[in-house]
Amino acid sequence: MKRIKIEIPVILLTIIIISLLGLSGNFVYKSLSEIVNSMLSESKPDNTLILVKDVAMDLNETENMVRLYSLSNDNDYLENYRTVNESLETKFEELQSIYNPDSNRQILVDSVLILAQQKMVVWEKILNLHFSRGNEHEAFNQYVETLDTVLTVQDTIHFEEPEKRGFIKRIFGKKQEPPKPIIVDRTVEKQRLQQEIESLEKELKQRNQRMSSAEAVYMRKNLEISENLSEIITKLERQEEESFMRQSQEAELLANETYERLSYFALSVLLLLILVLILFFRDLRKSRSYQKVLKKAKTHAENLARTKELFVATVSHEMRTPVNAIYGLSEQLLQKQHDEKTQEDLRVIFDSTKHLAELVNDTFDFSRLEKQNIQLAPVHFSLNDLLHKIELYNKPSAEAKNISFKIQDNVENELVLFGDEGRLKQILNNLLTNALKFTDEGEVKLVVTAKEQKKQIHLDFEISDTGIGIPKESQEKIFDDFVQLDTDINKKAGGTGLGLYIVKKLVDLLGGKITVESEVNKGTRFFVSIPLQKGDSEKLQQTFKSFDTPEVLKGKAVLIVDDEAFNRHLLKSIFTKWKVDFDEAENGQEAVALAAQNNYALILMDIRMPVMNGTEAARAIKETGHKARIISLSANSDSANPDEKSAFNSSLKKPFDEAALYNTICNTVDVKPAQETSKQETTLIYRPDLSELKRMGNGDPEFLKEMIDLFLKTSVASMQSIDENLDSKNYDAIAELAHKLASPVKYMNVTGVYNTIKELEQLAKKGNESTSIEEKTAQLHTEIESLNKELEVLLNEKFE
Template sequence: MPTQDIQSTGSVRRKVIFVFVTCAVALTLAWVISRVAFTEMMDTVENITTPDPKLEMVSAISRDIMRLDQMQRAQAFGGNTSYKSFSKESAAIVSSLDSLKQLYAGSDVQQSRIDSIKTLLRQRDRLFNAYVSVREKVVDSREFLEQLQSLSDVIYEPSPDSTIVTTERKRRTTTIAGDTSAISVPMDNDDRGFLGRLFGRKRQEQPPLPVVEERRMVEEELETIIDTIRAVQHDSTLARIDSAVQRFQMLQQQQRELFVSREKDLTIASNTLISNMLSILHSVENEAMQQMEVDNQQARAVVSDSVWRISAIILAFFIITAIMVYLILGDIRRNNAYRVALEAAKEEAEYHAAAKQRFLANMSHELRTPLQSIIGYAEQLKDGRQADDVKIDAIYQSSEHLLQIVNEILDYSRITSGKIVLNEKPFAVEGLVNSVVSVMKTQAQAKGLVLEFNTRILGSGQVTGDAFRIKQILFNLLSNAIKFTERGKVTLNVSTAVYNEKTEFNMVVKDTGKGIPPEDLDRIFNDFEQSENANSGVHFGSGLGLSIVKAICESMGGDIRVESKKGFGSVFKVNLPLKTAAVTAPEKPVPEAHTARKQVDGGVWIIDDDRLILGLCQNILDKYHIPYRCFLSPRDVLAAEWDPQVKTVLMDIRMPEMDGTQLNRKLRRKITTTGVNIYACTAQVLPEEQEQILAQGFDGLLLKPFKEADLLHLLGVSQPIQPNGANGEITSIQRFSPDDEVQTHNIIALYTRDTTSDIAALNEYYRAHDLENVELLLHRIAGRTAQIGAEKIAFLLRKMEIDARSGDLPQETELRRTLLQLDELMQQLQIHGNPNAVGV
């Protein structure tokens, strides 16, 4: 919990920093986007306000063309015959058109238009020149005068008179006086020629002169005589004049028509030129307007995009901020919850610490009580007193009790580490329950209790499950019921209900004890917890039994419940859902041998780097006259010649030169005979460890610490049944050599020497943090110590071995404390000189 609190505090700190960084990033991005947007807007405004060079040039060319047209008209009608300025201006316009064409390098349409304008401009220049030429001819009077002169020449051309006109005038005058008045004087006959009178100015008439009016009467008689030859000559002249006049009129008409045509062409060319220029101007203006519109759209798009981006950034910032604030508040809530949980965990830790303290106090009682029996009776036997069955049985029962406690602790270790493995096989429910009840009846009778047993088995009674774990549940519940019941009875009710492929297995254990206080019902399944007898304050067992039972039930998918009332006993109900198994024929029990079998066929090879284990095996094999050979190292056994008489090989797993799995493979290649079994002798008792060892090709296992019966059973030898119960586990070294005191002392000396050497090496490897060799030496010392009966020290060594195998170096204080206990054990062995003193 403290680690979670620290992590949560660090998480809040990281989130706050992240919020500040996000804020800084958001502001920076908004500033960058605004700066870029305003820069683009300024560029767009500058592009809009800057005049288009193409538009300026087109406008200038249009003005030049209009001015050139006006200049053309002025020169045409002003009588100016110098056209250099016009040509110069036209050339300048062509040059401007070339420049404009370069500006439109990417527009084929505009370049085509400019080329057409240049063509029209040149064509107009040619038309203007032609127009001027025609106009000059029209305006120039030389040709007209020449025509008139030809007419004069025709008129005044001298020619012989062929017509004679004779006029005779006769006048008679009579004068009469009268009033004075103005009278006009007739002008003299005009002496100018015909053409002079025709095209010349009219002479001024003289003003009338005042005269005195006289009345005269004038009588005049005119007689004209015409010669016909002269009249014919006069008609010919008029015809020639008429012909000349007609020719002149025709020429004038042609010149007038040509002039009109040239003027029309010039006007059309000018109009076309101006139209094209206006078209280009409009195109450029449209293009400028479109570009302006594009710039405006770009400006609007820039502003819109900038606003959208800034809005998106601000929105994202607010969303992220809201999320982070929510997460921070969540962290704060979790911190508060962690604080509350930490306080609860502290209280729970204190509670469990007290429970563990009670557990240790209880273990001290549970361990010291059987040890007292072992040490006391062993001391009496050591002093030479006669060994009777009572003393030996006390030592055996105490050893059994110690082994039970050690097994409970090992089961608890496997369960809490999640390494419990269920071995599911078909079994008969009734047979399993009968085997448990037959054992527990003895304990109940010894305490003066009645053990009732009721069954209601439906169906075949065959199920599939872990029979060993179910026995463990029953043994635990019945044992607790017997221990906590002083008088009355203990009842076991077993029933099954079949549902197709499932069988519901129900067990109810009821006792008539003093019951469990209500405040203890919720915690009796906790680790190291027991229900306290309020009257006596006595505790029984390790306090792990019910927690192990609950863990096993839950691992099988079942549950366990308790009902109790103080003073009226307790009821434990277990429900296990098991698979329904097919009906099989019951196995016939194998009768136990009451006498030792014949000698084992063939010999036995034993390979172990621990001399104590080899010495104990030698005692057992010598006792039953079984041929054997012992080896201290794998190298020795591989170097030895194979004995065809050997049928059994027993080897340790953890050895310094090579482990047992490698030796197994190499030795099997060396064996030349068939029917040889190789067994592993190991202190690795976890189920998964055993499975791994068997998977390496071994034929079986011999677990340390082993009893004499275990070794004999492995070799196929049965011991004779002893009425005093000697077929149980013997934890005393003397049990292996009861009649050979020298051998016992040799075993003690060998154990002390090898253990002392291993402890020294263990200290060196521990200081060097050599986990592999630390694990190997812990394994070796634990197996050796367990074999001589010091189960408690062996268990501590075994636990440190498992830690080292997991990669964790044992705690120095724990190691020192265990090695100190081991040293005290060896001192006691040396002082007493008898292995029965190993119950420390």
């Protein structure tokens, strides 16, 4: 209730402040707008007055052009007169288009237009008078020229021309009389012309008098119009001055009013601020007590969070230790020969432990994601190898439920990528495990495509199933933490409800995207897109398939340090199988004492132990100058701190399997010789590695023998079919046969032959390089024959 009492005046005061600010701001805005508009109107010139003055100036120009033309008869002045008249017509139109709300000004503008047009008419008439006067002068000049001609030509006497007669008439006719003289007298014509000129001069004089009178009338009219125009322009100028004075007075009044409003506004703001300060200091004392309570609550919550993290870390170590022992020992027992019932019981134990390990890992991954403590570990890896591992991991589950499981690789070339292979595999395995769990019939399919964008390889995965599907209302929730659909399968299978949450977080961590499409009882499709960098094939990590005694430990001793008997028993079982000598210690102090007495090549050291922990023991052993390589064994989900990293040569996370242990040992002890050995082994491209087949058959020699016999038969048959299709140039069939042959060769772990088969498959898919296909087929013949010879020798040595 106290909190409500404090908030009510604050809310009311806020409403009042906002209202006053709005009203004051509105008043100020209006006043400023009016002042600005007034100033803008004052700063703008009066177009009407300017146009009227331009018209007056053009009219004066017209008058000057007519006068100059009447004096000089120069046509240039006449042309200028016409041009000014056209300009006046344009300005008349502009004046007519301007509408002025002031009726007095509009009347004056109309009067200007009328007077200007009248003045133009007057000067046009004067110009016409000048044109007519010019014609009279021309007639008079013609009379004068005629008279001058008569006066210059004297009286003349000429004779009549004799009659023309023919030759005979001139001889026999009468004699022709001589011609008579004719006298031409021009006196009469001169008198007549003089009379006409006198008459014309008299008429011109009369007409000039009339035209002068008319021109005088026009000039008086022009003067009257000019005086009227001057009066109107004067009135317009006076109106403009009055308007300017009136707007100035209005702007001054608005400015005074604005100052007054601003004063009220500032005063109101000051009062409100004082009121706010009063309420603030009044409420500050009350809020301090609330802050103390909140601080205590925050401290308590942080303590609870730390306790939760400590609890998760403790549970991490305590749960992973027995899970690691059960998982590892059940794996070792499955590799031995037992009766069918025992073998089945061991398989149940192994699968149950595996499921328990997955639940524990999901919980720990969730904890690390919540703390944003997961760090990526990018490596160079092969996409084909990754898909092969995923197939081996999920195929048994599909076969157990009798549903189809397919991986469709649409990537033409074998890609080597650089990224966190482990997290990518975790994403795909989680999605495929879910698909297999919720599908009872039909198929589960993984489709892989790749495209290059901006120096990156974008891998697109589509995981589809024909299972129960996801309702639309639940599709937005499936990526939340601890969310499980309420289905019979979920109730039966169990789980933490963290799988898809972890998948979504890991996809985001890798910079990718994930979406889902689903329909109830028809299936689900997940779409995952992950950007990765191009990898280097020369930096691919060696994957060890055979778990015979590591070369680096032959003839050497190992020290096992762990306070849990389960973990020591697992490691002792593996080293016993490898025939490697070992000693054991239950804490770091015992380990330091044994290291001082013996020369060990390798020390496997648990981190959390009583008396002396693993980090202290490892540092103490190194300080004595012992040359042993030390591998840390940790069940903690978090990455090692800097002190632990500096104390150990490498680390192995619990729970681990034999392959992980073998891989870590070979990469830690005598690294360089191990790398040289691996390079030598990879050059033997025809030497088969049957460890994967042994694992699949649980060490059953009969199963291994049957698989080798089957491979010998199918490989020969496949090569014969390839040859037949090569003759008929059926390249699609060759690509299909090569694809089918690649899988069994992959199980033999013969890298060279597998690469040759994939190259032949890609060439056959293109189908436009027949010579290359023939050469690659011949190469494959040679390699398959060599591989089969190796397998036959192996059969004779081990199974006879």
